[in-house]
Amino acid sequence: DAGVTQSPTHLIKTRGQQVTLRCSPKSGHDTVSWYQQALGQGPQFIFQYYEEEERQRGNFPDRFSGHQFPNYSSELNVNALLLGDSALYLCASSSIRAGDLETQYFGPGTRLLVL
Amino acid sequence: AQSVTQLDSQVPVFEEAPVELRCNYSSSVSVYLFWYVQYPNQGLQLLLKYLSGSTLVKGINGFEAEFNKSQTSFHLRKPSVHISDTAEYFCAVSYYGGATNKLIFGTGTLLAVQP
Numbered sequence: 001d002a003g004v005t006q007s008p009t010h011l012i013k014t015r016g017q018q019v020t021l022r023c024s025p026k027s028g029h030d031t032v033s034w035y036q037q038a039l040g041q042g043p044q045f046i047f048q049y050y051e052e053e054e055r056q057r058g059n060f061p062d063r064f065s066g067h068q069f070p071n072y073s074s075e076l077n078v079n080a081l082l083l084g085d086s087a088l089y090l091c092a093s094s095s096i097r098a099g100d101l102e103t104q105y106f107g108p109g110t111r112l113l114v115l
Numbered sequence: 116a117q118s119v120t121q122l123d124s125q126v127p128v129f130e131e132a133p134v135e136l137r138c139n140y141s142s143s144v145s146v147y148l149f150w151y152v153q154y155p156n157q158g159l160q161l162l163l164k165y166l167s168g169s170t171l172v173k174g175i176n177g178f179e180a181e182f183n184k185s186q187t188s189f190h191l192r193k194p195s196v197h198i199s200d201t202a203e204y205f206c207a208v209s210y211y212g213g214a215t216n217k218l219i220f221g222t223g224t225l226l227a228v229q230p
Contacts (some may be wrong), residue, residue, distance in 0.1 A: 042205050042220030056217060090158055101216045102147045102166055106159040
């Protein structure tokens with residue numbers, strides 16, 4: 001049973017650039033959430049996608065956007081990168097259809113460094 | 116604002132000793148509670164969860180936690196720790212009936228097991 005996968009594992013960008021991170025949910029899951037984990041902090045909720053629509057958004061600027069595809073995989077896009085965007089970006093999946101929305105399973109994360 | 120407090124940023128303990136990691140949450144509504152573990156340079160792994168039912172929850176790797184509604188706490192315990200338990204532990208909460216199951220995390224507790 002494949003777990004949550006994310007790509008790439010590491011990424012280095014410069015200020016002002018744009019980045020796209022990718023996530024494939026656990027097999028059988030239909031809901032994807034994204035979190036940002038700054039160094040030494042707990043993860044912070046960015047947004048959640050279900051049926052290719054954004055269900056809820058955390059306190060992040062519009063520079064952060066996302067997308068969910070028909071196969072339930074998802075992308076996180078960040079425009080106009082700032083130094084403060086350097087963090088570990090975590091994807092989590094769960095399943096509304098299976099009645100297990102509450103439990104989220106996390107991927108290994110993408111570590112983004114902005115120089 | 117809803118929040119999770121992990122009272123100890125670091126907990127040093129000797130191998131084979133018992134340990135308790137503390138977690139308190141702020142809420143006047145029903146909650147779901149989770150403990151996740153994060154090993155260095157990895158994503159989050161679900162240790163255990165409380166959704167309903169028995170207030171004593173058993174998880175993987177010999178960990179357990181007890182939900183105390185009156186004290187709004189969900190402390191994590193293990194009777195005998197191993198060197199391999201050294202990791203960052205995060206307590207998280209989501210709210211029953213919320214628009215999504217977004218998780219609110221504490222700042223984490225580093226469990227440092229010494230030989």
